[in-house]
Amino acid sequence: MTPAMSPILRAEGIAKSLGGAEIIRDLNLDVEAGEFISLVGPSGCGKTTLLTCLAGLRLPDSGRLEFEGRTIDGPPAGMALIFQDYSRSLLPWRRNIDNVIFGMRRLRDLDGRAKRALAAEMLGAVGLTGFETHFPWQVSGGMQQRVAIARALAARPHLLLLDEPLAAVDAQTRADIQDLLLSLARRYKQTCLLVTHDVDEAIYMADRVMVLSQRPTHVVETIRIELPTPRDQIVSRADPAFLKMRERVLTQIRSMRAAA
């Protein structure tokens, strides 16, 4: 059996309630190794809740959740998570490079020196060479986002979970970081699961887009994105196929709204 045949992440019929409110109901999804998945859904539908379940920070009330063939019963090794609120997730008393080293908790066989070298390499990969010894609060929001990305990638996770990482940055920075993420994903053959409510971003980034319903949320449709790679901000977005898929996703979301 080749590894590609069993998904790296699988959710089967999971449900989750928070404080008496039903957030997730009967949600199924599969992620293959090496894939870039986008999850789009209306705001407040439970995207963050779903990611915290996938990351093992919360346990689902029912259903099965497996990562690399093992049931998720706590934060698993091999996964990294970038929060929506990335700038508050950085530790202000640590310099950028030490924030990246903070992400290497599970790299036990590396000594301090090797970690520092790897952290400098990761900061270089996100274009932050020269900002290693700055504190996070000394650099711009877009740069803080890059530090958070470098920290998440530093542990060389098999699966990277991203919770609306670009919601708070300006349009130009957003396009830059989208392309940065895509090139990093290709370079490290990184499996990614990106949560967003921006339909264009979801399509532009992904191999497959999964559309989430309103609360209680579940996957209503999965769309394979047949756009040539590597993607290009101008060419890909003008591709007739892009426009067609955009129409399909938006129609799906609109019909859900009408039904709600």
Place this chain on the structure above:
Amino acid sequence: MGSLGRGALSIAGFLLFWEGIARAGVVPGDHFPAPSLVVITLIDELRRGPLAAAFSITFIRALAGASAATLVALAVALLAAWLPLISRAFDPIAEFLRPLPPAAIVPMAIFFLGLGWKLYAFILIFACFWPVYLNAAQALKATSNVQIETARATGYDTWEIIAYVRLPAALPTIFIGIRLAAAVALIAAVAAEMIAGRDGLGFYLIDAGFTLRVPETFAGLLAAMVAGLLINSLVAALRGVCVGWHDVMMRSAAAS
């Protein structure tokens, strides 16, 4: 002119004013010595020994007491952060004991502990514990959830999160408590010495005051002030080492 220069100028002005009043005889000179006389007495007393001994005893008491109290308070606060049950059990007791003025328990403590180091250890730890504990417990509870969840997702366990995330995040607030404790330490030490009446600056001041040795009383006051300044600058130096990043961050936030 720098702020240091301005500070020196205003202190010099104050001393000149004081000297002028004392020399003009506005207040009876026997009870209000000129600063020049106080300084001469201070140097003389320090050389003869009693004031030097009193000063160092009090200074060491205050410093050791504040340090021990800080360590104990941090240990309790960390345990409470780890097990909320501890905090629920301890906080009502804290509410009950905290309002007690440390000086008020000295007579009772003398029954049990005598006049030696045990008395001072008890009084000083009691006095300095609260500001550190209350600030630490509150700050350790207030850690940003995003930081904790990020650490958990990265594989850190409860104690590692306390050590690497919650404690460093709480340190700026903890130092507010430590600064208060350092000030309270000197007050408590001097008050206890006044009551116990055996040694230290507190006893020196009471002794000189009751026997109407006015210049000595003022010299003792000056020595107490020096002890306070010394403790303050020690805390400030430690604070700079531990949470210097925080001051720079606040300054740059204020500048932008």
